[in-house]
Each structure stands twice: as C-alpha cells, then as structure tokens.
Amino acid sequence: MKNIILKGTILFVLTIAAMGIIVGQGLSWESTTTVPMANGKIIHSTSSYRPHMFKQSSENNASIFRLDKEMMYFIDIQKEEYSEMTFAEMEAYTKKANKKLEEMNEKLKNLPPEQRKMMEQMMGKAAMGGQNAKIDVIKTAEKKNISGYICIKYAMKEDTTEIGSVWTTTGVPDFGSMQKDMKEFGQRMAAQMPKAGEMVEAMKKVEGFPVQTTIAGITTTVTKIENKVAAASEFEVPAGYKKVPPKNFKDK
Numbered sequence: 001m002k003n004i005i006l007k008g009t010i011l012f013v014l015t016i017a018a019m020g021i022i023v024g025q026g027l028s029w030e031s032t033t034t035v036p037m038a039n040g041k042i043i044h045s046t047s048s049y050r051p052h053m054f055k056q057s058s059e060n061n062a063s064i065f066r067l068d069k070e071m072m073y074f075i076d077i078q079k080e081e082y083s084e085m086t087f088a089e090m091e092a093y094t095k096k097a098n099k100k101l102e103e104m105n106e107k108l109k110n111l112p113p114e115q116r117k118m119m120e121q122m123m124g125k126a127a128m129g130g131q132n133a134k135i136d137v138i139k140t141a142e143k144k145n146i147s148g149y150i151c152i153k154y155a156m157k158e159d160t161t162e163i164g165s166v167w168t169t170t171g172v173p174d175f176g177s178m179q180k181d182m183k184e185f186g187q188r189m190a191a192q193m194p195k196a197g198e199m200v201e202a203m204k205k206v207e208g209f210p211v212q213t214t215i216a217g218i219t220t221t222v223t224k225i226e227n228k229v230a231a232a233s234e235f236e237v238p239a240g241y242k243k244v245p246p247k248n249f250k251d252k
Contacts, residue, residue, distance in 0.1 A: 026050045026229025027172075033058075033220045048230035055235055064235055073237055074246070082237045083246045093246075134159055137166075137202045146211045147223050154206045156215065164215035168208030172225055 026049060033043040045058035052068040060078035065071075070087040085093070108116055135158050142153040149169035156164035212221045 026227070028226045028228050028230060029222050030224040031220050031222045033218060036217045048234060050229055050232070050235070053232075053235040055230070064237070066235065075237060075241065079242075080238075080240065081242045081244045083244055084237075085246050089246070135163075135202050137205050139205065146221065147225075149209075149211050151211050152208070154203075156202070164213070166203070166206055166210050166214075167212040168206060169211050170208045172209040172227075 028046070028048045030044070030046050033045065035041045035043065043058050045056055047054070047056045049055075052066065054065040054067075056063050057077075060076065062073075062075040062077060064073040064075070066073075072085050072087070072090060073082055074084075075082045135156070138155045138157060140153045140155055144151060144153075144167070146167055146169075149171045151167040151169045154166045154168065155162050156166065209225070210222070212219065214220075
C-alpha cells in the first residue's frame with residue numbers, strides 16, 4: 001500500500017508540474033483516492049505545500065519532499081520510523097525499476113490475450129510497454145461540479161484510446177510560487193519514468209487546479225482546498241523517530 005501512496009504522490013506532483021499551476025506562499029488540501037486493484041480501497045490523505053516543501057499524509061504514513069535539501073522522507077507514523085532518500089538515490093532506484101519493468105513486459109508478451117488485456121487495464125497500457133503510442137491531452141466541453149468547484153474535463157489519450165482524465169477548476173484563488181518548485185521536481189521524476197516526460201509535455205495544455213484525476217484506474221478527488229501556510233515543522237521528521245534503511249519500505 002505504501003508503494004501505491006508513493007506513486008500517487010509523485011503522479012500528483014507530475015500533474016501539477018505539467019499544468020504549470022502556481023500557488024501562493026502556502027496551500028493545503030484534502031483528497032480521497034480509490035484503488036480498484038486493492039478491492040476498491042479508499043485512501044484519505046492530506047497535502048501541504050510551502051516554498052520548496054511538499055508533504056502528503058495518508059493513514060499511518062507520510063511522504064515529505066524537500067527541494068531545498070533534495071531529500072525525500074517516508075514516515076511510518078504507527079511504528080515511529082522513517083526512511084530517507086536523496087533525489088539522486090531515487091533516480092537510480094527508478095532506473096533499476098524501469099529495467100525490471102522492461103523484463104516483465106517481455107514475459108507478458110507470452111500471456112494469453114485476455115490475461116494481457118486485464119493487466120493493461122490494471123496497470124495502464126503505457127506502463128505495460130506501449131512505448132510507441134502517442135500520448136495527448138484533449139480539452140472537452142464536459143463540465144461538472146466536484147467538491148463545490150465547477151470543473152472542466154481534459155481527456156488523456158494514448159493514440160485514440162482514453163487512458164485517463166483530469167477535471168480542473170480555475171476557482172482556486174491566490175496563485176503564486178508553487179510552479180517552479182513542482183516543475184523542478186516533476187521534471188526530475190519524469191526523466192526517469194517511461195512516458196512520463198511525454199505526459200508532462202501533453203499536460204501543459206491543461207489549465208486550472210486538478211480537482212479529480214483518473215489514471216490507470218486510480219481516481220484521486222480533492223475534497224477540500226485551503227489557502228493556508230503549514231508550519232515549517234510539518235515538513236520535518238518528528239523528533240524521536242527511528243531511522244531505518246529505505247529497503248525496509250521498498251520491500252513492503
């Protein structure tokens with residue numbers, strides 16, 4: 001489950017970076033994520049931003065991204081433990097994971113068509129080796145009210161197949177300095193992920209704050225947005241927590 005939460009956190013940061021969203025000196029929001037591959041489990045999370053710092057907390061876990069230190073912290077609140085990685089270490093780990101993904105794709109080529117189709121639906125066709133497909137984002141005329149905000153739909157397409165959607169609003173006031181920070185982190189992560197760089201480019205067409213995002217069957221909906229600055233201490237590992245190797249978290 002920690003892996004799903006981490007992927008969701010990075011995905012949201014990539015989405016913000018791609019869209020060029022800019023927020024003032026601080027922003028906080030609450031969201032829910034529905035994960036079909038975990039029997040429809042709903043994860044409730046809170047996120048906070050202040051210049052050069054981003055945090056997402058969910059259940060008994062939290063992830064902190066410090067652009068000023070080029071560090072990431074993964075916290076197990078229940079066990080009072082934490083793991084840390086530099087951006088460079090994460091990039092090296094992602095390269096290794098990408099190699100394993102390529103190996104898995106080779107094995108999956110021999111699966112019966114129905115099984116492969118099911119895997120593509122669960123993990124996303126791009127992640128399953130659709131490297132030659134073109135990713136694009138199309139603004140639609142569809143509108144709906146989500147969490148009290150009037151949102152417009154942007155369809156994410158791989159060739160002619162819709163693989164996801166982003167519903168955004170321009171109703172979040174007081175934008176400011178968040179764009180540069182998220183763009184910096186997003187570009188570094190995108191450079192290590194298959195198709196992510198292409199997705200970042202495609203999503204530059206999107207305008208507004210992402211209130212609801214669906215990709216690879218995982219839907220994240222922002223339920224509350226506040227223009228407030230979280231205390232600097234919120235972006236630090238709590239005192240007294242035990243440091244453990246990152247491998248402990250990756251294995252889980």
